[in-house]
Amino acid sequence: MSSKEDEKAPEIDKLADTGTLGKAIALLDLVTRAPEPLRFTDILKLTGLPRGSLHRQLRHLVLEGLLDDSPDGTYGPGLRLLEFASRAWAKSSFREVAAPHLLRLHQQTGETVHLGVLRGHEIIYLDKVEGRQALRLHSQIGKASPVYCTGIGKAALSVVSDELRAEILSALCFEPFTPGTHKDVAALLEDLQKIKSAGFAFDMEEHEIGIRCVAAPISSNDAAFASGISITAPAFRASPEQLKAWAPLVLEAAHAIQLDIPRRLGPAK
Amino acid sequence: MSSKEDEKAPEIDKLADTGTLGKAIALLDLVTRAPEPLRFTDILKLTGLPRGSLHRQLRHLVLEGLLDDSPDGTYGPGLRLLEFASRAWAKSSFREVAAPHLLRLHQQTGETVHLGVLRGHEIIYLDKVEGRQALRLHSQIGKASPVYCTGIGKAALSVVSDELRAEILSALCFEPFTPGTHKDVAALLEDLQKIKSAGFAFDMEEHEIGIRCVAAPISSNDAAFASGISITAPAFRASPEQLKAWAPLVLEAAHAIQLDIPRRLGPAK
DNA sequence: TCCATTAGTTCCACTATTCGGAACTGAGTT
DNA sequence: AACTCAGTTCCGAATAGTGGAACTAATGGA
Numbered sequence: 001m002s003s004k005e006d007e008k009a010p011e012i013d014k015l016a017d018t019g020t021l022g023k024a025i026a027l028l029d030l031v032t033r034a035p036e037p038l039r040f041t042d043i044l045k046l047t048g049l050p051r052g053s054l055h056r057q058l059r060h061l062v063l064e065g066l067l068d069d070s071p072d073g074t075y076g077p078g079l080r081l082l083e084f085a086s087r088a089w090a091k092s093s094f095r096e097v098a099a100p101h102l103l104r105l106h107q108q109t110g111e112t113v114h115l116g117v118l119r120g121h122e123i124i125y126l127d128k129v130e131g132r133q134a135l136r137l138h139s140q141i142g143k144a145s146p147v148y149c150t151g152i153g154k155a156a157l158s159v160v161s162d163e164l165r166a167e168i169l170s171a172l173c174f175e176p177f178t179p180g181t182h183k184d185v186a187a188l189l190e191d192l193q194k195i196k197s198a199g200f201a202f203d204m205e206e207h208e209i210g211i212r213c214v215a216a217p218i219s220s221n222d223a224a225f226a227s228g229i230s231i232t233a234p235a236f237r238a239s240p241e242q243l244k245a246w247a248p249l250v251l252e253a254a255h256a257i258q259l260d261i262p263r264r265l266g267p268a269k
Numbered sequence: 270m271s272s273k274e275d276e277k278a279p280e281i282d283k284l285a286d287t288g289t290l291g292k293a294i295a296l297l298d299l300v301t302r303a304p305e306p307l308r309f310t311d312i313l314k315l316t317g318l319p320r321g322s323l324h325r326q327l328r329h330l331v332l333e334g335l336l337d338d339s340p341d342g343t344y345g346p347g348l349r350l351l352e353f354a355s356r357a358w359a360k361s362s363f364r365e366v367a368a369p370h371l372l373r374l375h376q377q378t379g380e381t382v383h384l385g386v387l388r389g390h391e392i393i394y395l396d397k398v399e400g401r402q403a404l405r406l407h408s409q410i411g412k413a414s415p416v417y418c419t420g421i422g423k424a425a426l427s428v429v430s431d432e433l434r435a436e437i438l439s440a441l442c443f444e445p446f447t448p449g450t451h452k453d454v455a456a457l458l459e460d461l462q463k464i465k466s467a468g469f470a471f472d473m474e475e476h477e478i479g480i481r482c483v484a485a486p487i488s489s490n491d492a493a494f495a496s497g498i499s500i501t502a503p504a505f506r507a508s509p510e511q512l513k514a515w516a517p518l519v520l521e522a523a524h525a526i527q528l529d530i531p532r533r534l535g536p537a538k
Numbered sequence: 539t540c541c542a543t544t545a546g547t548t549c550c551a552c553t554a555t556t557c558g559g560a561a562c563t564g565a566g567t568t
Numbered sequence: 569a570a571c572t573c574a575g576t577t578c579c580g581a582a583t584a585g586t587g588g589a590a591c592t593a594a595t596g597g598a
Contacts, residue, residue: 019584
């Protein structure tokens, strides 16, 4: 293993080596993440890239339809992103397997039901079933939310391997969305302990004031893949007693989904 | 311009010059488009790329989260695509402007209402409002459909510049989804003539048996940007008379959206 | 059991692409 | 007119992608 020459740096880089593609996607990420449309110069400052390079990169992204350049000189997400996502959603066999269970859970409770999966340090919402809604139609499909202040996030964290959990926790940055948001790893760990023994997680307005939920994890044979489902409701309809009453239902549904998974092991999560 | 050596092909390539990124996205497109999960060898045959190159490209795409590799060796769309799209959707100011009008149109008719925009040779659905649905929840947001057999597609085609329309028509490939699908440019052009004078378009089960719609175009000051809205209903509720009765409502809504656009010219479509 | 075949991964010399400084355009301002 | 600031183009140097070939792992038939 060890060699005479020490010219090669051993393993300093944690950066994924994805070359040119990685740079382009990082740029795409930056632009789509921005709270408001960025102009060329804004991006220039944010990235520190040389003018020439940035210009070419943006041109490529726009030509590919991943970004749109408005007539007013700003850049925003391109329509092609929607097209790709539509395929991703349509093909997610995990979502397909879970769908009937979500629907049933919704019918049993009358409340909004979510399906989310762990990706990196965040939860991505894969599906949702809700009642008559006035606005915010399909809002959060695909949305990324923190693990430490969402029911599904905490539930998923409670079932991953110790190594993965440690890695995720070490990288967390606790933003105080509400007074109830966990403020550090210690508080979160304590909560996770309870969740592990109970088998389900609460979110008592930790991410958004007025919104509570009960969530249950779905574990799988694939250790790197954790997910969960939740029942979400406005605080006035979600008393602690009510949430406890819902817990068995979420657990049952999560379990049912888990049992249905093996039939289609893998194809596309 | 002309040189002695004829070794270099003059200007055959219409391909957009997006270098390395273009190749990666083309591959992503191929994989996400596939009706069923592809294995390494399948992709190898489809692309004709050399083993080494393909292997690296796929690895990069997987590392970036744009593709997922299942334990069974197949590749499918990655979760990061959903994340990107969620941002694209949330930031689409055009969608935001149109939303209340879609909702009103839905309340007036009780039927499903769509918002779609023209991208390349296809229509991308940006939003939809529908009633109580059993399944197929948010199915087609982001979905791409042909211009020649959808109400919104034909409506949008009727308002773009002659040059753009000619370019799109020349590249179309008429797939006969139903007996009513237009079979060639001539038939489509005839239909477009009617649509232009009427101001709205019908889709009489041209894309899917049992599904009909009325659609109206939304034109904008930006010539390259065409879109439309539609009321869609099952054939038994959408007699020709009923569709004609709906037409003024769609036209009115489309017009209202058009008037609302200038307020936020541009940012992100 | 063995050999043949197919599937997937690694390696490395070659070359096409990206990189980035600098020069250019063009609109708005003093 | 002279300035600044925003965006675009150009080209030699540096780097990252290319693709043939060799390697390993799994599958399957005789």
